[in-house]
Amino acid sequence: MIDSKRLRALRPRPGEGQSSTEHGVIPKGAKAEYLAASPAAYPWGTTRRYNSYKDFLVQRFGGRLQKVSVDAGFTCPNRDGLKALGGCTYCNNTSFVPAYCKPGMSIREQVEAGVEYLERRYKARQFLAYFQAYSNTYAPLEQLKRLYEPALENPQIKGLVVGTRPDCVDEQKIAYFEQLAKDYYISLEYGLESIFDRTLEALNRGHTFREWVEAVEMTAGRGIHICSHVILGLPGETREQMLETAQVISQHPIDSLKIHHLHIVKKTVLAAQYKRNPFPVFGYREYLDLAVEFLQRLRPDIHIQRLCGETHPRNLVAPIWGVRPATVMQHIEEALEKEDAWQGQLYQPKK
Ligand code: SF4
Numbered sequence: 471m472i473d474s475k476r477l478r479a480l481r482p483r484p485g486e487g488q489s490s491t492e493h494g495v496i497p498k499g500a501k502a503e504y505l506a507a508s509p510a511a512y513p514w515g516t517t518r519r520y521n522s523y524k525d526f527l528v529q530r531f532g533g534r535l536q537k538v539s540v541d542a543g544f545t546c547p548n549r550d551g552l553k554a555l556g557g558c559t560y561c562n563n564t565s566f567v568p569a570y571c572k573p574g575m576s577i578r579e580q581v582e583a584g585v586e587y588l589e590r591r592y593k594a595r596q597f598l599a600y601f602q603a604y605s606n607t608y609a610p611l612e613q614l615k616r617l618y619e620p621a622l623e624n625p626q627i628k629g630l631v632v633g634t635r636p637d638c639v640d641e642q643k644i645a646y647f648e649q650l651a652k653d654y655y656i657s658l659e660y661g662l663e664s665i666f667d668r669t670l671e672a673l674n675r676g677h678t679f680r681e682w683v684e685a686v687e688m689t690a691g692r693g694i695h696i697c698s699h700v701i702l703g704l705p706g707e708t709r710e711q712m713l714e715t716a717q718v719i720s721q722h723p724i725d726s727l728k729i730h731h732l733h734i735v736k737k738t739v740l741a742a743q744y745k746r747n748p749f750p751v752f753g754y755r756e757y758l759d760l761a762v763e764f765l766q767r768l769r770p771d772i773h774i775q776r777l778c779g780e781t782h783p784r785n786l787v788a789p790i791w792g793v794r795p796a797t798v799m800q801h802i803e804e805a806l807e808k809e810d811a812w813q814g815q816l817y818q819p820k821k
Pocket residue numbers: 546547548549556557558561562563603604605635661675
């Protein structure tokens with residue numbers, strides 16, 4: 471056994487070439503000693519080989535937290551013609567809406583129905599209201615307040631998670647979230663999907679990587695949790711580009727990440743393109759290997775919210791693995807174990 475002083479010494483400090491953040495990677499050669507000395511083996515305080523967002527919420531709130539999805543009736547500038555018509559080529563937002571969430575219900579009613587359902591199903595007691603479908607900051611600020619604030623009236627709701635696009639925020643909206651974040655947990659989820667403008671254009675995303683950087687920089691350091699999404703396996707991107715994605719987004723001040731493998735969903739432009747001209751999609755083992763290598767290159771203090779995509783099988787065109795997301799996560803953990811790999815192992819902070 472080694473003592474706590476030695477344990478602290480094993481955690482890299484800024485300037486040691488390991489990490490410039492509060493957390494960091496375990497120095498080469500010291501992992502076995504570290505593991506043997508503490509059940510909280512990795513810098514994020516658990517023995518899991520990646521920095522799990524679920525664990526982070528448990529640590530922060532002292533217990534399990536569930537997201538209650540709320541459909542506030544938003545659309546998206548990429549669908550209503552402001553930026554484009556038809557939306558992103560892979561998007562079929564109906565596949566995101568849970569059964570208890572009906573557009574005709576008020577926000578209060580949706581929150582109540584969701585809390586009741588999730589309490590019964592998961593025995594959860596604390597919740598976050600998740601404004602998920604479409605772009606949930608795409609309205610004037612006064613209208614946004616009328617949508618968010620009823621959700622926060624429920625005493626079991628500890629905060630908001632708001633999914634949006636980088637081009638649907640401005641200083642006024644961020645200042646409002648900053649105020650809310652003094653009393654609640656506030657998370658903004660910025661869809662990015664790819665760091666390559668050529669891919670973003672092919673997907674009809676209607677924004678550039680630079681716009682994502684600007685939105686993240688505007689939000690950082692204001693008490694707001696910043697999450698982002700990337701998709702691995704987009705047509706035209708190489709394996710090297712996907713791994714470069716982990717390194718590039720690690721240089722920006724995001725707090726958590728959702729990693730999806732590309733799902734081709736029915737009734738989307740991408741599904742039509744795939745039918746006309748099938749392009750390669752991930753085999754299962756191939757994706758597990760890539761996920762391991764991606765995590766190795768990712769900044770260790772980024773919490774991982776997802777490691778694979780999720781679409782109801784009746785809506786999915788490809789790839790069809792027949793494996794549930796929880797099993798994919800478990801297999802990625804097993805692959806990390808087998809390779810003796812962990813998140814941030816190959817992360818290189820920008821000099
Ligand atoms: S920005 Fe989001 S909601 Fe809008 S079309 Fe793209 S994926 Fe769909």
